[in-house]
Amino acid sequence: MFLGRKEELSELENLYRMKKSSLIVLYGRRRIGKSSLIHEFCKNKHSHTFEGLEGEKTPAQIKHFCESLKEQLSDPMLHDTKFSTWHAVFAYITLKVSENKKIILFFDEFQWLAAGQSKLVSLIKYFWDNEWKKKNVMLILCGSIASFMINKVIKSKALYGRINFEIHLKGLKSFEAFEMLRKKRSIDETMRYLLTLGSVPKYLEEIDLSKSFEQNIERLCFNSKGIMVREFDRIFYNQFKEAKNYLAIIKYIKDKIRSKKEISENVKIKSGGGLKLYLDNLEIAGFVKSYIPFKYQKNSKLKKYRLSDNYLSFYFEYIEPNLESIVDYEIKGIYQARIKSSMNIWLGFSFERFCLTNANIISRIMGFESQVTGISPYFERKNERFQIDLIYTRSDKVITICEIKFQVNEISTKVIPEVERKCKLIKIPKGFTIEKALISRFGPDNSLRDADYFHHYVSVNDIFDEKYYT
Incomplete structure (x- = not known):
């Protein structure tokens, strides 16, 4: 189809x-x-x-x-x-x-x-x-x-x-993925597929519409005959001749955003032209994305890199560590026994990655797409624990700070102190206004909406609304 x-x-x-x-x-x-x-x-x-x-x-x-x-x-x-x-x-x-x-x-x-x-x-x-x-x-x-x-x-x-x-040519738009599943699965379930497998049409075609998310992931990713078990080999080794160095880079940045200097020291490749070529090729292939820290120029040496492909992230987190059990021993029920308990936390990180990748659409939903001059997570060299998931710099002298949550319930007022702390720590240019946005799975609950704390709300349903893609 x-x-x-x-x-x-x-x-x-x-x-x-x-x-x-x-x-x-x-x-x-x-x-x-x-x-x-x-x-x-x-x-x-x-x-x-x-x-x-x-x-x-x-x-x-x-x-x-x-x-x-x-x-x-x-x-x-x-x-x-x-x-x-x-x-x-x-x-x-x-x-x-x-x-x-x-x-x-x-x-x-x-x-x-x-x-x-x-x-x-x-x-x-x-x-x-x-x-x-x-x-x-x-x-x-x-x-x-x-x-x-x-x-x-x-x-x-x-x-x-x-x-x-x-x-x-990139992946399908969110609403197109929903249509590909013939609207037989919910928007929330479709989003979980996008966070796990990505928006690649061939992968979505493999989903059995009569089975749940958990049943399909078990069949596709943790079964010796599952198409996603060996897909990494097909897409990665086909793309790069010197796969060893590319693989070392990917594995080092799979869990955390890293600078070129950190990558160079870890994978033992000089940070000059050689490493730059590897990183550029990974970015061209769509596996990695680079980000410039808030307030810095595009050629900043502080540029950092992170894994941007959702399937590769899922593969390294869950499939690769279990390959022996999947392929050699053909153990059944791996998803239920080993994966399910930590899946919600992993989906949260994957949703952050999804929002960064789709930051332009999200800014369109919030109504300021044409004013955006910079998009990045916020991070500091001196304090690695302090990070803002997504921040927009705008030409109308506004900084929009986004809090991203993929919780199973609507978001309550408990999120406010966390966001307030971040707003106090971030240093913004003089004359700029801070706006706060919440991007979440099911939106705010009534108490948070009544608190009138956030300037913008974006839910998964909004991200799947076709009107924002035309």
Whole structure:
């Protein structure tokens, strides 16, 4: 079932309707729905799809590409012709392209087609400039290794100024995830899936709508045949060549926000260009997010990093420590026996991570999205215990301090002293006003609302309201 992606489909349709060629680059992590998006877009259109083979060298890529050509084109010539170079393949494709009819060429898993090198990008530049650009071609280059797609394709000198549209495809919006579950599970249960598995369409497709959250997590994550048990290996080792160093960084920041200096000292990688490259690639891949401390500039050396992927966090916290029991001994009931008792606390931390990732939507709900100039957790070097979950700096001289709670009940007035203490400790610029916001699972109870303490309230129901996404 395909749903969502309305903005991306609309932009692609606009480009398709134009009577000229266009070059699109699409990237995003595995399972995020890149191929599904393009297949949906290509329905009832003249298109050809070619997919790269993971780990294969150029000759094997060309051979597979040509097999796809034979399947999609009824040309007897292809049965008697063997292409040995990409130049010959593209020259043949050029002969089949008509100036009078729009054609979509979709190169999926492009980083594998290119065998991890930039030579194919340069050749595409040649054919684009000299042939395809003049022939009403819509060329879509799609890849799951973000660092390659950004550094070797988008930022390449060969394609500079030629790309018409870039799509960094991310997870589904909250309300789309609810629709994907066909509204058969509650909003609260859907949120728990997002906090545990993330908003990756493929993962949500695996949910059995006749079973509860606990039953599904047991089946998907703590069963030897569960899809999420080995998913870490598929998405992580596919993304990085030097996986050992990336894994060391991820494991060090999985529980706590860390500075580059702290990471360097722990994983024994110099904090210069080497570590920066690792951190940049992790951030490009969507596994890690960096934050600038409140009141500091973007190039601040105080920048800190934290794990941003909910599934990876759940994997390291619960799946990896139990892998032997899950895979080797096939022990049943691990979730109930070992996980459930601590799950609510872990969901609280995951909800904080979710709110930081969705901070723009939350500011829209509170009505000041256009005034936001900075988004970050608040932390201090001298006092690591003092932290504010989320803080907005605004152009209208307001600092909005957010308290984030994922409790099973409505929030009572007991939260007020805790927030008051934080407000007194934070140092704000002169002339600024502090506003206080509560972001929670079920909102405030009557006593807290009557206390008129917070300026803003955001509940999970608000985050799932479609009107804030249009």
